[in-house]
Amino acid sequence: MHLLNLGILAHVDAGKTSLTERLLHTTGVIDEIGSVDDGSTRTDTLALERRRGITIKSAVVSFPIDDVTVNLIDTPGHPDFIAEVERVLGVLDGAVLVVSAVEGVQAQTRVLMRTLQRLRIPTLIFVNKIDRRGACYDGVLRAVSRRLTPAIVPMGTADGLATPDARFTPGLVPTALDVLADHDDDLLAAYVEGSGMSHDTVSAALAAQTRQAVAHPVYFGSAITGAGMDALVTGIKELLPPAGGDPDGPVSGTVFKVERGPAGEKVAYARMFSGTLRTRDRIPFGEARREGRVTAISVFGHGTDLREDAVPAGRIARLWGLADIRIGDPIGEPHKAYERFFAPPTLETVVVPGPGADARELHLALARLAEQDPLIDLRHDEVRRETSVSLYGEVQKEVVQATLAEEFGLDVTFRETTTICIERPVGSGAAVEFNKKDPNPFLATVGLRVDPAPTGSGVDFRLEVELGSMPYAFFKAVEDTVRETLGQGLHGWQVTDCTVTMTHCGYSPRQSHAHQGFDKSMSSTGADFRGVTPLVLIEALRRAGTQVYEPMHRFRVEAPADTLGALLPLLAALRAVPHTTETRGAVCILEGAVPAGCVHELEQRLPGLTRGEGELESSFDHYAPITYGTVPERPRTDHNPLNRKGYLLNVTRRVGS
Incomplete structure (x- = not known):
């Protein structure tokens, strides 16, 4: 029996959480599939997640595939929560990237794929919603090849698209050998000579290249109807690499999530990379190498998490007793699975307590939120008695406001969002x-x-x-x-x-x-x-002397070519600098840099200028010196x-x- 720690990633609304529910149902963990719209899914446990229909915090569920135990981690899809996704990636053995068969490759899909490729995480691509009106097969494959990676291997064909009877028929398409031969000299020689290649030979090459993250199998299906699920489950089992690690080696793990239990106690979610951690063990953790004693362990497996006396290498567990633990802390010997890169939050806002809200209770509540997301970066001004938080976007601000109201009973508002300079x-x-x-x-x-x-x-x-x-x-x-x-x-x-x-x-x-x-x-x-x-x-x-720099985002706008004349004045007004402009038929693509503080306005105005067809992709890129107007000052604390x-x-x- 082996383990697999699997991540599900997608642009928001591509059907990531619905796919998680379908996988749990297909493998017999749940009898009835939960609904995102009804707020009855297993992984969206927060009231805010269920009300808004989006994933905000990563969640772990477990299911078996024959002799394989899969720990599945559902991650947020909205770009404001990209740091939550990045924290999870370091504990994964493989990933499934979900693409909508209707909307195709979206902005966040590209960001996620770039990150998966940078970290060399083996990835399957699942094209969801083939039963929905507007679903496409060939067009989505072309978009995936052009906008994500050309190293894709279609794992079958889809028929009856855009109908409730849409289905996926497994079977490697002829072009698969072209991709596989590019990374396998023996396969290339046999391909050129025209000698026969057995199914086992091709399957072995596909598994090897998938595990090396140089080839990406593509499946089609529907999380709602269950089409294509059996093929995807087989791919997860046979193509993604099992979790490694020596259970007899030195203890080494990483914390990727922290939450509070019913009694207010800290609970750390950790992936063990080496050794075996046992209850009552004293273990160093964090950069300061503080020591704490593990008082209880809950290990994921067999569809749930159960109390155990120990957690061995390869597994994910919940740990109690480490009161000062923080997200990202190493447990035992530090493990460098990959070089972490968290794009810095580029926005901040002052949290204003509403009528009846106690300032001390507010500060304590914000400190609790910062435990779950250290990049919130609380900044308390004793003189003005104000607390500010760092943000990735406006949606995150709404989430902080709703969380304070629902979990802590605190009514707050926010001042205008400002840019964080350096x-x-x-x-x-x-x-x-x-x-x-x-x-x-x-x-x-x-x-x-x-x-x-x-x-x-x-x-x-x-x-x-x-x-x-x-x-x-x-x-x-x-x-x-x-x-x-x-x-x-x-x-x-x-x-x-x-x-x-x-x-x-x-x-x-x-x-x-x-x-x-x-x-x-x-x-x-x-x-x-x-x-x-x-x-x-x-x-x-x-x-x-010092120079103040403002954060700049790299942007990519794809819009109808005839709207270019309306887009350029807007970009100029927002101090965006286009680096390249390309026209592909009826579509224009602009790439460049825009101040982080102007991204939200660009997002809001883009649909109106492009008949709703414009698509924006942006992410932090660099800091640029401020050479215009008055140098912004930040109140000292x-x-x-x-x-x-x-x-x-x-x-x-x-x-x-």
């Missing part, structure tokens, strides 16, 4: 504050230099002083404070792509009098270094080291003369 140093700058020298009231010497670093390198902290010249705790206090302070630069935005070097250090050793204890007023503490570092760093940044006097009054009473 700052980068323009040049180099240095500053230093010396111990026991005015105007430094802190018992600490700190000197820092800020230098620009390559784009995408983040923040690097270095030492030009001897590590043994003062206690390590003081160096750690400086580094931690540097990283925290860079969260708000000269204009209030996060500073990145820079190197911060410590050039000076010094401290006052522990002072005590005979028969007396520690004299704090004469001895340096970590608080001294945490207090002076922001002043030094901000002064170094001021001397270096720290003690504002730009204002030295005010900062010192807030941080310490030991204000220098």
Whole structure:
């Protein structure tokens, strides 16, 4: 018996959750198929998911296919929740990408396929809704080949399309050998020579290339009528690779979801890649390598999840007892299944409590939401008593609002959504504050230099002083404070792509009098270094100068060619920069870059300018310097080291003369 951890991915409304229900029914897990419209599906458990008919949080269900246990993970389809999808991809052995036979390849379908290819995840393509009016076979295959990947292998033919009797007949089409021969020299030689190839030979080549993610079998069917389900189930069993991992190896896993149980306890969903994790084991987790004790384990299998004493490699389980666990945390030895890339949230908004909503309860509720999605990135302003959240789009804002109302009983509204910018140093700058020298009231010497670093390198902290010249705790206090302070630069935005070097250090050793204890007023503490570092760093940044950058999305618009004249003025008004314009018959395709803050307006206005036929695909691409108008400022939430006097009054009473 082997395991398979399978993801179902699709553009919203392609029928992904309905397919999950049909698979559970086909394999005998459920007797009656749930309905997305009725809110009775197994995987959309949130009230908001059932009311809106969309998947917001990933969900895990299990079903058997003969001797294979499949853990199926249903993922969100809306682009606002792409981070939820990305977290799941690292625990998958294979995926099914769902395409609608009516709408064809849509914007999010392309984004998902690019990600699956980048991570080399073996993927089957399932064309759903062949029973719906407007369903197409040849046209969808051409679109999949042109817009997703040419390495597709149709696994049969579809007949009776657009009728309730639509059916899928399994059988490799003749063009399949063309694709398979491209990646198999022996198969190519036999193909060119015209020698006969057995069914077993072709099937083996197809399985091997599918598992290598170089070929993608395509199935047609209907999640509603069940057409094509048997063929898809067979493909899942025979073509996708089983879960690997040595159950006797070192314990290693990854947390891809966190939720709260009925009693408010944290429950972590984890995929084990190696070893066996047992109840009552103490295990390190997270980047800080904290230790926690697992108090209970629930393992997915046989159609549900059951309490077990242990979870071995390859399986997915729910874990209790790890109170400080967060999404993305490694369990045991870190496992690098792939290089994670989360496009940063590019929008933010202030959450405004409604009448009767307690601000403390609101902050606690938002902290709970941030546990489930760390990229929400709460930002609390103590001065204005405001909390802001980061977003990927307007739909996510609606979901946060509804979740706060339904799960926490909190009525909230939002301020206008704004763009999250960043700052980068323009040049180099240095500053230093010396111990026991005015105007430094802190018992600490700190000197820092800020230098620009390559784009995408983040923040690097270095030492030009001897590590043994003062206690390590003081160096750690400086580094931690540097990283925290860079969260708000000269204009209030996060500073990145820079190197911060410590050039000076010094401290006052522990002072005590005979028969007396520690004299704090004469001895340096970590608080001294945490207090002076922001002043030094901000002064170094001021001397270096910073440039504010705004997030830019790569966009692709496909629309009727005769609407190009109306589209170009809109793109110009939104400060979009088309890079390429191509006309294919009656269709024009524009690709370029657009400010993230303008994407929502482009989405709203595109249908009206293109008779409802325009399609927009966009995703974060890069940051561009702001060279127009007034540089945007972000309100500070720290003690504002730009204002030295005010900062010192807030941080310490030991204000220098």
